[in-house]
Amino acid sequence: MRLEYFMLIDRVVRLDLGAGSITCEAKVPDNSTIFEGHFPGYPLMPGVLLIECMAQTAGWMLVAAHKLQRMPFLAAVKDAKLRSFVTPGQQLLTEAVLSHSGSGYAMTEASISCEGKLVCNADITFRLTGFPTPGFATEMRKRAEAIGLPISEALTND
Amino acid sequence: MSTTFDTIANIIAETCDIPRDSIKPESHAINDLGIDSLDFLDIAFAIDKAFGIKMPLEQWTQEVNEGKATTDRYFVLKNLSDRVDELVAAKGA
Numbered sequence: 001m002r003l004e005y006f007m008l009i010d011r012v013v014r015l016d017l018g019a020g021s022i023t024c025e026a027k028v029p030d031n032s033t034i035f036e037g038h039f040p041g042y043p044l045m046p047g048v049l050l051i052e053c054m055a056q057t058a059g060w061m062l063v064a065a066h067k068l069q070r071m072p073f074l075a076a077v078k079d080a081k082l083r084s085f086v087t088p089g090q091q092l093l094t095e096a097v098l099s100h101s102g103s104g105y106a107m108t109e110a111s112i113s114c115e116g117k118l119v120c121n122a123d124i125t126f127r128l129t130g131f132p133t134p135g136f137a138t139e140m141r142k143r144a145e146a147i148g149l150p151i152s153e154a155l156t157n158d
Numbered sequence: 159m160s161t162t163f164d165t166i167a168n169i170i171a172e173t174c175d176i177p178r179d180s181i182k183p184e185s186h187a188i189n190d191l192g193i194d195s196l197d198f199l200d201i202a203f204a205i206d207k208a209f210g211i212k213m214p215l216e217q218w219t220q221e222v223n224e225g226k227a228t229t230d231r232y233f234v235l236k237n238l239s240d241r242v243d244e245l246v247a248a249k250g251a
Contacts, residue, residue, distance in 0.1 A: 075196060075199065076196060076199070076200075100203055100206065100207065101212075102199070102202055102203060102206055102212060102213070102215065103202075103212055103213060103214045103215040103216045103217070104215050104216040104219070105199045105202070105203075105215070107203055125199060125200075127199075
């Protein structure tokens with residue numbers, strides 16, 4: 001994770017477009033300026049960033065499902081539950097499943113676990129649009145490659 | 159057996175917390191009921207699930223934006239019900 005850059009997913013562990021699911025790894029950094037304020041003397045991973053981490057997990061699945069031609073933008077977060085504290089240095093497993101693929105939108109269920117224990121979960125809705133700029137699409141492709149999103153599978157999956 | 163309109167009206171009432179009695183076949187989802195695009199995603203999701211279809215929202219939006227159709231065609235509820243019936247029929251064809 002690079003919290004300050006909103007790069008929250010380290011690696012895609014598994015992508016199954018047929019089943020509509022993805023699993024990723026994300027390690028909370030030992031140090032971050034964010035922990036200086038959240039909280040002084042008691043560093044915790046902010047809940048909003050856990051939600052963002054779940055959204056990015058589901059988002060990468062949708063990017064792959066749409067063959068890197070469409071960008072999922074966060075539209076709604078429902079029933080978000082932050083079940084336990086997450087602290088610096090913890091290794092997280094993030095997961096998402098596609099619950100509905102609509103026309104121009106998608107509904108997902110996402111969760112994060114740590115050492116086998118559920119940390120948080122939420123139902124997350126995305127709007128899907130074309131990439132607003134070519135440069136944005138290029139950067140997303142680079143990032144997809146960096147985290148090991150199986151692009152070839154995404155491009156051949158029907 | 160409930161009609162397509164009844165099912166859609168019940169979905170709207172539950173999703174958007176709108177009194178069921180105020181939802182009429184001639185109601186315009188946006189202009190009369192005040193449903194915004196984000197709330198309409200929840201409605202579309204519930205309709206898709208209820209009828210086993212995928213409403214082509216992007217195509218409808220494009221038609222409206224290009225002046226090929228009015229919003230009435232898709233957002234007046236009796237018309238929306240007709241569109242859903244057409245999609246259900248097309249699925250079974």
